[in-house]
Amino acid sequence: MVNTHFSTKIPDEMSGWRLDKALAELFPDYSRARLQKWIKDGFVLVNAMPLRGKDKVQGGEDIEIIAQAEEEVTWEGQDLPILKILYEDDDIIVVDKEAGVVVHPGAGNPDSTLVNALLNHAPELVQLPRAGIIHRIDKDTSGILVVARSLPAHTSLVAQLQAREFKREYQAIVNGMMISGGTVDAPMDRHPIHRTRMAVVERGKPAVTHYRVIRRFRLHTLIRASLETGRTHQIRVHLAHAHYPLVGDPVYGGRLHLPPACTEDLQVALRQFKRQALHAERLGFIHPTQKEYMEWQVPIPADMQQLLKLLATDQQLFEAKKQ
Template sequence: MSDLETLSAAVPAALAGQRLDQVLAQLFPDYSRARLQQWIKAGQVQVDGKQLRPKDRLLGGEQVAVQATAAREVTWQAQPLPLNIVYEDEHILVIDKPAGLVVHPASGNPDGTLVNALLNHAPELDAVPRAGIVHRLDKETSGLLVVARTLKSQKHLVDMLQARVMKRQYQAVICGVMPSGGTVEAPIGRHPVDRKRMAVVANGKPAVTHYRVIRRFRAHSHIRVDLDTGRTHQIRVHMAHIRHPLVGDPVYGQRLRIPPDSSEQMMATLRRFRRQALHAARLGLEHPASGEPLEWQAPLPDDMVRLLEVLQQDADEHA
């Protein structure tokens, strides 16, 4: 356990009759309801010197004291792995993740992940749920993600995500020539047959994806994508749903189609691109402590730059 701080407050009369956990959530909004309930059950909350249950109701006027401590949340090991840190202070980290790096340890990837590297760089993350990861990127998706270094920062960033005010902009290369931009609004959930995949399903969670064309090629398009929601595999699923799957997507892609009269270089480039051509290019948020609006950009990785160069060369040769 590591001490954070002692929180104290008087219960205002306006909250009389509410449950202890409800009162704490309003008195200390920097912490999640689940975290506050955990502290109550662990005996770290006293009301007029007494321990109560989360469901016990207050009369108003009581003095509440919370010993706000953070238990070790993760059992993953720290590993000295390279990290491309774009921004860092005592509240958050912003990372430019390379393609091929798994975010969280799991059965197939017990170590060598972004989390292992983060724990080595910032050991205090072992006291933050999910080692501070607020939003994920798929293994083969590159680009920016933010990590919370404290419970308060995590709560603030999660609230921003839920309120849809965190700006996340991606770039992607898709199959097919898009005539213009648009919006996909289609619910996403588990595939009814293949449970490892996601799909557009009637009973899925709401998902909204906006896309705009940056460049068109003979049989592909370079697009910018903005998310209103953050469902698992959202961009990949939505683009496949409108029949423009991402180049190289091994799960939601289509059979490789090479434009007629393509050069050897063009054919080789498309065949060798074995990951979804997706990059988290811009990230914007309100700093959890200062409230200052911040934004970062990450340049396209070399493999996507090369892919776009070859597609443009092909388009020029057939103009």
């Protein structure tokens, strides 16, 4: 077991909340049951005093958690050829995840995930919440993730993420020709009927996505999107809400968009692109112990590059015909 010691303040907007509910919101990488046990065992101090989980907070209280963190996961390490490390030291591991790789085990994916590969590479991750995973990207999204390798690093990175201090930029190919960039500021939560999907809902959690145009094609646009918040499926849902769904998105993508009289190669490529055309291109944050800003960038994968090449050729042929 390892020591857990971190502190924070209760935001004013949580005034009137139960203590256990507030902590669950502030520390989403710990289970509510774990937090309630820490409260019950006296490991959580509110203004230097222990409280009950059902006690209400007013906002502004100092929270200190001093506890023992048992092993959080029972997942096992596996020697898998999916672990592409961009950078590592004693505190963090930065990886480039391929499309099709699941981040951690779950229903339908009991093993052979990125976490299984990470545990084989760094067995000490078993002592951390979610094996050190700070943020996730969907199975069929490619790109950069950071993994904490120690509890202090985990605490620092989670705090930066909650304070919206991570720099996270994505490239995406969307259906429709965007005139200009913009921002989608629309709250999100589970779809009220289809519970495996996310949706823009009036009483959802705040969610903000910024986007700008990189290149326009006849019926598609290459964009760069950046996140202020990190809700599940946020870019996919927000761009569909803005009527520019991602190419290939099996859940939120809508109907197929084929440019009139386009080449057969492009038709085949668009019909066979069965994942959301989304890539986590850039990630930046303050290193937990070095206290310096660090940033990584990886190019878009081959399948997206090939689709962009075909879209560009189609655009050139169309413009040549107009001359």
